[in-house]
Amino acid sequence: MKAILPGSPADTDEPVVLGEAAEPQPADDEAVIEVEAFSVNRGETLQLEGGLDRRRAGWRPGKDVAGTVLRPAADGSGPADGARVVAHPPAYGWAERVAVPTHSLTELPDSVDAVTAAALPLAGITALRLLRAAGPLAGRTVLLTGASGGVGHYVTELAAAGGARLTAVSATAERGAKLMQLGAAELVTSVADVSGPYDVVLESVGGDSLSTALAALAPGGLLVWFGQAGRAPVTLDFFSFFEGPNQARIAHFDYTASDATYGQDLAALVRLVAGGRLHPEIGTVRDWTRTADVIAGLRGRRIRGNAVLTVG
Template identity: 80%
Template sequence: MHALLPGADPDKPVILGEVPEPEPAQDELVLTVEAYSVNRGETFQLDGQLDRTWPGWRPGKDVAGTVVRAAADGTGPAEGTRVVAHPPAYGWAERVAVPTGAVAELPDSVDAVTAAALPLAGITALRLLRAAGPMAGRRVLITGASGGVGHYVTELAAASGAAVTAVSAGPRRGARLVELGAVDLVTAVEEAEGPYDVVLESVGGDSLPAALARLAAGGLLVWFGQASRTPVTLDFFDFFKGPAQARITHFDYTRSESTYGDDLAALVRLVATGRLHPEIGTVRDWSRTAEVIGELRGRRVRGNAVLTVE
């Protein structure tokens, strides 16, 4: 079976190779992959900035396709069912085994390319908003909003009644965020006019302290990423300059009581009913994955990047 393997050359982050067919556990199904999405975290793993989790790791957490082997324990969809899935890895391949609890069925109205953009970014957005609490009537600031998570968060929060200010690297990259409901678009945190009840911060470096300074007294800052790869330095006394009694909480999308399958089903339902619109910046054949990774690293892709497997 063909699959993309981690490359040894920074200019070739992945290479096409041969791997054994997946051997599913009792509660896993096998699907033939029709499309997958590339996440920024996977690019960090490929260049060694994040732990690759285990020996023999291969990338691939967001996939869509058709079940070709149902789970042996009788759970999950039957063979021939179209699905979207969130495996722990190995999805950039012709076939992949996935726990049935990380799968959701697809209606005819949702194609594989659209579905492949949903798992990690969509699940993160859903769980991030749950962690932030009720949105109606609240002023919300989100940094790094031009990526997949930012587009989902903006649309979902705005639909829930929040006044969202989105931070994007440039007006062109952020234009879609306004269409999805953001009331304000700025190109730097320093341009945002607070105070904000909730700040959703994913850039790190100087971005987090600047965002904290715009948080309302008693407000909440949810720290869910560090895309700049630059550590954050905070001054305790900055809390007394405005956001007195404010809270900072770390967010990890994997820590949740709900299953990936439940959240995937919710995302599919929102897309099918026209209430959620995945922002897909590029769609290409999977032979061009290394090229797409380079563009993601250079922040030249807005929203999600999806590859199709022929």
Template identity: 65%
Template sequence: MKAFTATRDAAATVRLTEVPEPQPAPDQALVKVEAYSVNRGETFQLERPPADGWRPGKDIAGLVVQAAPDGSGPPVGTRVVGHPPALGWAEYAAVPTSRLAVLPDELPSVQAAALPLAGLTALRLLRQAGHLAGRRVLLTGASGGVGHYLTELAGAAGARLTAVTASAERGQRLIELGAAEVVHRVADAEGPFDVVLESTGGADLPLALQRLAPRGLLLWFGQASRQPVTLDFFDILTGPTSATIRQFSYADVDEPDGADLATLVRLTAEGRLHPELGTVRDWRETPEVLADLRGRRIRGNAVLTVN
């Protein structure tokens, strides 16, 4: 079968090659991939690929063509969305049944493929944030796939959310999704905020921290700027009283992905969650999409269709 493999060179991109078709483990279903999503974080991973044999691909949607040998999971012919740990940018992928959710007929594969990594991150991040009704929330790096989901979910939960995005056009869409306010720099956000959801790192995190309310919570879930964070103890000491800074990873959960994927599917099918498809292209254009993601030329999710 055909699949994208890492070039493992200075270009840090991928090439379409022939690889063996996967042989599912007892708890894995074989899925014919119809669409997959490419996340900006995966462009970072391609710069330092894991061990030989690794191929990229965490977000897929398609059709089960071989059920799991142990009898778990959906039967042959079922449309699914999946979140394998890797190997998804291919014609076929073997996916643990605990990482699959069934798709209703009304939800296209192109939309479903945009749900897993970004949607799981947003859903689990808001759980960590706790009760949001009536609380003021600051979201940095709001124009990507995670940011759009966070904006819509937080707004639906009753939060008064201020989103930070450099683009006026993207800001308008965030207002439509539920943001109460959009600013173009963290320095322009007027606190105090009960919760800060910080994804850019660099100079933005200290600025966001200064805008926390007493005993506020900052959840640090990314470093899109690629710049390290420097914190001055004395700035914190004179800032918000008893602030909490907590690192967040969407994968650091005890529950399998399937249940949360099913929640994201249900919300989308009900029209309560709207995947933002910044671009939809043929999968042969994956290297170009990677370049556009690195250059921040895509708003929302990038989805590739497998023909």
């Protein structure tokens, strides 16, 4: 079958190539999906540069897919042959077909198309679980850094719908414009410009951003660190807690840590989209032969929201 294969980590012009891969060999609890669309996450572009998963023999990217069940799971779990689904496999999804555990997929209603669905899994699941980690948000002030990506769009819309007053930090006003439409109360282009104090800080940039955001945290507040998009290490002076956010907490977040099954969260996201309560931001939709171009666009931050590729 055809699949997107990793190219040379040193080759920025050709990080992936379209080639041939072996057909998926599903376990008893896995369904084989004929892929119609997949999305590219920024984390996958970093792995293609030479991360741990990239070095593992046989690894291929692909965590967010939508398509049709071609072969149901042998153990009888999951949807039947021909069902339209969205899924979150651990890898290998940028291909004509992929095997996915049935606990990590859910069926799609007719009202949700494959392109929209493919934009949901990693970013949507991360947003749902991040907000659960933050706790009840009704009436609380929230600061979200690195807000213009796929996760940021979902967090903004869900947090605002939950009653939070959210300040979004985006590198440019243009990249952050959609966040105001989704319910953000305020948009700033630098974390240094926030006023605070905030009950909750959701931090995804790293470097100086985290320490600056920490200073805007209210006493007893919570900072949840869930990424390092700026790729710069964080240095903290813990004595700074006494200058403002006394008794505050810092928590590290990993969306896979609490539960490595994703079907229920995918079903929740699909219900929200079908009900008009969640609106995926699709920054670009292209044929999968253009995957390398899309990766270049994501690395250069020229794509706002989710990047989706259609197969066939």
